[in-house]
Amino acid sequence: xxxxxxxxxxxxxKTLLPLCIFIxxxxxxxxxxxxxxxxxxxxxxxxxxxxxxxxxxxxxxQSFSQNDLFGxxxxxxxxxxxxNSCRDDQPILMDIAQNSHVPIYGFDYKDDRAKALQWLDSYxxxxxxxxxxxxxxVAIDWGVYGTPEIFLVDKNGIIRYKQIxxxxxxxxxxxxxxxxxxxxxx
Amino acid sequence: xxxxxxxxxxxxxCNSYASPTDMYTFQTITQQQQFQGLVQQLxxxxxxxxxxxxxxxxxxxxxxxxxxxxxxxxxxxxxxxSYLTDRYGQFILFKPRVEPSTYVLWFAPxxxxxxxxxxxxxxxxxx
Numbered sequence: 001x002x003x004x005x006x007x008x009x010x011x012x013x014k015t016l017l018p019l020c021i022f023i024x025x026x027x028x029x030x031x032x033x034x035x036x037x038x039x040x041x042x043x044x045x046x047x048x049x050x051x052x053x054x055x056x057x058x059x060x061x062q063s064f065s066q067n068d069l070f071g072x073x074x075x076x077x078x079x080x081x082x083x084n085s086c087r088d089d090q091p092i093l094m095d096i097a098q099n100s101h102v103p104i105y106g107f108d109y110k111d112d113r114a115k116a117l118q119w120l121d122s123y124x125x126x127x128x129x130x131x132x133x134x135x136x137x138v139a140i141d142w143g144v145y146g147t148p149e150i151f152l153v154d155k156n157g158i159i160r161y162k163q164i165x166x167x168x169x170x171x172x173x174x175x176x177x178x179x180x181x182x183x184x185x186x
Numbered sequence: 187x188x189x190x191x192x193x194x195x196x197x198x199x200c201n202s203y204a205s206p207t208d209m210y211t212f213q214t215i216t217q218q219q220q221f222q223g224l225v226q227q228l229x230x231x232x233x234x235x236x237x238x239x240x241x242x243x244x245x246x247x248x249x250x251x252x253x254x255x256x257x258x259x260x261x262x263x264x265x266x267x268s269y270l271t272d273r274y275g276q277f278i279l280f281k282p283r284v285e286p287s288t289y290v291l292w293f294a295p296x297x298x299x300x301x302x303x304x305x306x307x308x309x310x311x312x313x
Binding site for chain 2: 040041042043044110135136137140141142143145146
């Protein structure tokens with residue numbers, strides 16, 4: 001029995017279908033191999049920063065709240081003196097603070113005040129203001145689960161991006177800078 | 187010798203193990219059960235295969251405290267889970283919620299089985 005043109009096309013389609021499904025699945029699974037479950041996407045992207053009020057690290061009388069983040073595009077870095085990876089991106093953060101005109105704010109997470117101040121003496125202080133989050137309660141509001149975590153906040157106090165793990169030159173150049181330019185323009 | 191074996195077995199089997207959640211006290215049994223239920227279904231994000239009930243990570247400690255405070259304030263399971271997923275995303279639940287973003291996750295296996303089944307039936311019919 002000979003197949004008409006339609007039947008022929010149908011036959012090819014049916015033969016190729018399992019292969020296509022396999023290829024699609026393979027693409028997803030292949031991509032999955034490179035996803036790191038330790039790096040979870042932030043649930044706070046495009047949401048306003050949580051309200052908070054902390055005393056600053058250097059001066060317990062001074063305070064740091066979400067109001068400090070309005071009016072400019074800024075970075076908020078969650079760090080601690082006991083966090084080893086936090087040393088890795090200090091040079092980059094210092095460079096950003098001095099050369100890129102993007103203010104960096106910090107949360108000192110579950111730390112000891114004296115040790116934190118000592119750490120800043122040793123490794124430099126790129127921060128406009130540092131909130132002392134000794135109990136880690138504010139960090140929970142920001143969805144922090146591992147330091148360092150660095151957030152990009154826009155002029156209206158909306159969180160636009162979160163980087164988990166130390167900042168690198170590549171990440172700054174490829175992920176943050178384009179976003180910052182876009183946010184500043186709007 | 188036998189006595190030694192018996193005593194040895196008694197020792198290793200008659201134990202009670204302390205869990206990180208033992209230090210919390212509750213007004214009512216319902217609250218205690220609510221707390222236990224919640225910390226067992228929430229993931230520790232640092233030691234990601236452990237739940238909040240068992241993990242000794244600092245973050246797990248902090249989150250347990252947070253859950254405890256909300257339980258004794260009388261918050262519902264829904265409220266507490268929403269509070270955590272708002273901040274940490276779906277991954278903090280061992281069982282993701284069934285909602286549009288997770289439909290594929292939940293239903294794809296059944297869909298694939300159904301497709302396979304249909305193909306099988308077709309093949310059998312041809313014979």
